[in-house]
Amino acid sequence: MVESTRKLAAIVFTDIAGFTELSSRNEAAALALVTKQRELFQPKVDEFGGRWLKEMGDGLLLSFDSSLNAVNCAVWLQHLARNVEGLNIRIGVHTGDVVIAGGDVLGDGVNVASRIEPLAPVGGVALSKKVQLDLASHPEFSTGSIGLADLKGVNEPVEVFCLTSHELPGPEAIVASSVKGSIANRSSSAASRGVLVVGGVVAAVALAFAGIWFFGGSNGEEKVAGKETDRPKTAKTPPGNSTATQTSDNSKSTQTDTAGKGSTKKPVDRSVAIQDFKVLGQHQNQVRSVSFGPNGKWLVSGGIDNEVLLWNLKTGKQEGPSMKHSDEVNCVDFSPDGTMIVSGGDDNSAILWSVKNGSVIHRLTHRGAVWGVAFSPDGQSVATASAPQDVTLWRVKTGEKERPFTGHNELAYCVAFNSHGDQIVSGDGMGTFIIWNRKNGAPEMTISKHKKTLYGASISPNGKWLATSGDDKKLKLLLWDFKNLNAENAEPVHNLSAGHARDDGVNWVTFSPDGSRLVSAGEDGPAIIWDVETGEKLYVLEGYDGLWGADFSPDGKTVATAGFDNTVRLWKIPASRTGN
Known part of the structure; x- marks a missing residue:
């Protein structure tokens, strides 16, 4: 039986932007980049008292005893990465309850950190609300809000921030690095559709790609759709063109799917619910x-x-x-x-x-x-x-x-x-x-x-x-x-x-x-x-x-x-x- 310990920890996730494409073009270069990342980052993680928990291909899972140490280390990692061609990383930081079992770290703290990491701009650091509050008494740090995110496996929406001090890119850089073409035009058309606009520019495309449901204000109105990214998936969209009329009796419900042609019309739903199972x-x-x-x-x-x-x-x-x-x-x-x-x-x-x-x-x-x-x-x-x-x-x-x-x-x-x-x-x-x-x-x-x-x-x-x-x-x-x-x-x-x-x-x-x-x-x-x-x-x-x-x-x-x-x-x- 593996012994487990529950504790509060600051969890850091990183990944290299464009790594999959690099691997497909030049496997040797991709492997060399991962090796260089390890050589460059591991001493700095040790310096800030961090634990090098796991390498996941090009990604890293790290833990620290405090939000301050985690964020200070994240800043250093980004500055070190700038000196290596192709080492363009995103970093996500969250502090929460985790369970340490053997060499694994589990729990909501890990889940949230993994979900917010893809929301960081390339070269930047994304923070949960908890980490942002922990930095409030440290004036050397400044942050900008990306918006509220309904994260997979988390009951309440989590506000996500970008670190904007220390010469790091803020929320506006998400669009600048991810969307080609006229930002002004995209912002105008996005606003007409009711998608999230950050700092006067549209963040919909980049944030939907990252895999999260986003909300534009305190009323919780849905703005942009997405999906979790621990498994590389594409964005999902809000409810739309499929029409349905349904009563509380499944045997009387009808649904019509407008996606297909002719033979793809759904038959009457007479399904039976099965709730009896064995774990x-x-x-x-x-x-x-x-x-x-x-x-x-x-x-x-x-x-x-x-x-x-x-x-x-x-x-x-x-x-x-x-x-x-x-x-x-x-x-x-x-x-x-x-x-x-x-x-x-x-x-x-x-x-x-x-x-x-x-x-x-x-x-x-x-x-x-x-x-x-x-x-x-x-x-x-x-x-x-x-x-x-x-x-x-x-x-x-x-x-x-x-x-x-x-x-x-x-x-x-x-x-x-x-x-x-x-x-x-x-x-x-x-x-x-x-x-x-x-x-x-x-x-x-x-x-x-x-x-x-x-x-x-x-x-x-x-x-x-x-x-x-x-x-x-x-x-x-x-x-x-x-x-x-x-x-x-x-x-x-x-x-x-x-x-x-x-x-x-x-x-x-x-x-x-x-x-x-x-x-x-x-x-x-x-x-x-x-x-x-x-x-x-x-x-x-x-x-x-x-x-x-x-x-x-x-x-x-x-x-x-x-x-x-x-x-x-x-x-x-x-x-x-x-x-x-």
Whole structure:
């Protein structure tokens, strides 16, 4: 059992602006820049009594005993960075309650700091209200307000400030560094739409990109929409063009989705809420992914706590040694024969583990964070999706790279095989999905229907359907006729986006073993079970604030979910709905 300590700490997050682009152009230069950052910053962090907690690719997680030490160090880091070409960093600082467990730091203090860091201008420092108040008695510091931010996982809006003293860029620099073209023109058009204006210039584009709901005044009127950035996502938009009329009785509700054409009209919602579930177990932080073993006796889960856990479904307990990455785990999958697990993480690796003893079979090294993993149906290969824009096939027996798949222009998030194993589908941060020929690595079809990040893709076991999910408001959950898919005139058979009522994205989607049902896991909270043929919403698995992933058991009778609340839950799914 890892001992934990709760304390008040000042948390600092940093990242390098433009690092993903640099990595894709010149990997050696990117690695050299990270090394230079470490050499330059680590002595200064030590000087101010800070703790060098974690490196996350190009990003840093630091902690200090006081807000003053944290901010003084942040100022120094920015001035040091100016002397290194390409070391253009953003810094976020928040003071709050944290839990220190082993080498990890968890809690709201970490969450808030990670959310406000992307709001800083390049070369600047973003501060929470708490830190700004701590600096009030120190006249050498001056700050400017960016606005109120409704941060993911935080109950109350948090006012975010920029440090404007010490020759650091203020709020106006967010636009100057992020928006090309006439600021005056953009400010005028933005004001007419009611978006947040800071210092006479529009901050909407840059702040929406950073991933936060912003408010323009004390009345809490929504101004600009966005999404959290711990996982690089595109901005979400306020409620808009989808029309709905609904009574308190779901069986009488109707919804019309205006995003698609003809066949994308939603059927009547007669869904049944399921609130009865079993909490199988818990991670120390959010659970990102779950996967059933082929015999239905085991489940594997991976989470932000860096751990891969194996659960015995008969005893309901976690068994075997903990399998651990050096950074957050984003995805897991069981091998078809049940003897291996593959997991992918922010430590730029996918790891093949032995189910028998938890030992590492192979460590597959990538250029960036791994967001998607999948075993081939024959168990001979593993496909991975990773930063900067890589889809790769690996040989399970040797751990060697079998072949790359070249075609994405943005971070690759998801990857899946068809049931025959001769085709692979992958999706990226631009909303594009590509169908690949496994044998020769050639792209057979490229479709860009989604306009924002695509997080999930799955091909039904019978090969008839393809489901894709992402961050679009009106195109976040689409069902395609895979057998007859045509890139030149690609339209989904069902647009199920309106089923997830809020503007949050859909993080994961997968089919039942018989291909008749689909489960989608949304950031709006519930998992939803769909009838594939009709597009009808069957069941809503309620009780979550948000989900990263879900999976059907091999018999299709149970769904496992991976939650923002750190839990793995099991839900019994009825074979049919009575009374419908």
